[in-house]
Amino acid sequence: MTNLAIDLMGLTLKNPVLGASGTYGSGFEFLPYYDVSLMGGIIGKGTTLRAKVGNPPGRLFETSSGLLNCIGLQNGGVDYFLREILPEVRKIDTHFFANISGSTIEEYGILAEKLDVDGVSGLEVNISCPNVKAGGLAFGTIPEDALAVTKEVKRKTSKKVMVKLSPNVTSIVEIAQAVEEGGADGISLINTLLGMAIDVEKQEPVLSNIFGGLSGPAVKPIGLRMVYEVYEAVSIPIVGLGGIVSVQDALEYILAGATAIQLGTANLINPLAGSVMIQGLEHYLVEHQIDDIRTLIGKAHHKEEV
Numbered sequence: 243m244t245n246l247a248i249d250l251m252g253l254t255l256k257n258p259v260l261g262a263s264g265t266y267g268s269g270f271e272f273l274p275y276y277d278v279s280l281m282g283g284i285i286g287k288g289t290t291l292r293a294k295v296g297n298p299p300g301r302l303f304e305t306s307s308g309l310l311n312c313i314g315l316q317n318g319g320v321d322y323f324l325r326e327i328l329p330e331v332r333k334i335d336t337h338f339f340a341n342i343s344g345s346t347i348e349e350y351g352i353l354a355e356k357l358d359v360d361g362v363s364g365l366e367v368n369i370s371c372p373n374v375k376a377g378g379l380a381f382g383t384i385p386e387d388a389l390a391v392t393k394e395v396k397r398k399t400s401k402k403v404m405v406k407l408s409p410n411v412t413s414i415v416e417i418a419q420a421v422e423e424g425g426a427d428g429i430s431l432i433n434t435l436l437g438m439a440i441d442v443e444k445q446e447p448v449l450s451n452i453f454g455g456l457s458g459p460a461v462k463p464i465g466l467r468m469v470y471e472v473y474e475a476v477s478i479p480i481v482g483l484g485g486i487v488s489v490q491d492a493l494e495y496i497l498a499g500a501t502a503i504q505l506g507t508a509n510l511i512n513p514l515a516g517s518v519m520i521q522g523l524e525h526y527l528v529e530h531q532i533d534d535i536r537t538l539i540g541k542a543h544h545k546e547e548v
């Protein structure tokens with residue numbers, strides 16, 4: 243018998259495979275493809291205090307091994323989520339983490355409080371959003387801001403809190419340590435990397451927002467490096483993501499120190515990605531006669547013991 247179950251921030255997950263925010267709907271949208279309750283967990287689409295229509299078209303663009311997006315956090319707002327979406331989420335037998343985005347520290351707190359309800363296992367706090375009171379710099383780029391958001395969210399919820407880091411920083415370790423100090427129960431990384439594309443016929447940027455977030459296989463080596471670095475610097479669990487499409491990718495992240503992984507762009511390439519990943523990890527364990535996936539977490543750091 244092999245064990246795929248893991249402990250994440252005190253929660254038991256059936257396996258370490260989660261659907262990433264913005265790429266997995268609220269989970270139930272994937273029910274036509276496979277039984278979503280097989281997943282270790284679901285991270286909801288970014289939820290804001292008020293409804294957002296997002297950016298105008300020119301919001302997605304495929305690049306070499308990657309995808310640029312500037313959706314602009316389109317969502318119905320937290321009250322719509324609680325009223326219309328959460329009842330559907332509750333029917334799925336897996337952990338649901340609400341992903342929250344604020345434009346002020348107070349907004350993060352209000353969101354955390356409103357989402358402190360049954361059917362939500364925890365929060366994933368997206369700190370890649372601009373702080374409108376600090377000249378629009380993202381919370382996740384300034385250690386003091388990242389710490390303040392984490393503290394405020396923790397103060398307003400009884401749920402587990404993982405903070406999702408932005409890779410658009412000089413020192414990911416500094417931000418990771420700040421959110422740990424702020425009381426985060428876990429860390430997920432990475433969000434998308436800022437990029438752009440230009441249409442040479444129109445001679446103008448492709449995306450309506452000019453810049454967008456790069457995801458997909460192109461970003462995997464960066465995400466992996468950051469998980470490896472953060473693992474050595476904090477003692478809270480890490481959920482790794484960024485460009486994971488194959489079993490090999492997921493294992494690399496786990497060996498670098500991730501307790502669990504998220505599939506993002508992979509869901510847009512193959513809607514069955516979650517189910518295929520869970521089977522693939524199981525296969526790998528059986529083939530390599532490994533009893534428990536947890537024995538692999540961070541193993542790439544201890545070469546001398548192998």
Ligand SMILES: Cc1cc2nc3c(=O)[nH]c(=O)nc-3n(C[C@H](O)[C@H](O)[C@H](O)COP(=O)(O)O)c2cc1C
Nearest residue numbers: 262263264288368432433457458484485486506507
């Ligand atoms: C279309 C799209 C929408 C996204 N929306 C969100 C979001 O609402 N909140 C968030 O924290 N991350 C969002 N992300 C980022 C992903 O959750 C993930 O961090 C990123 O895409 C890297 O993982 P991947 O390479 O596996 O896709 C979005 C990504 C994509 C491609």
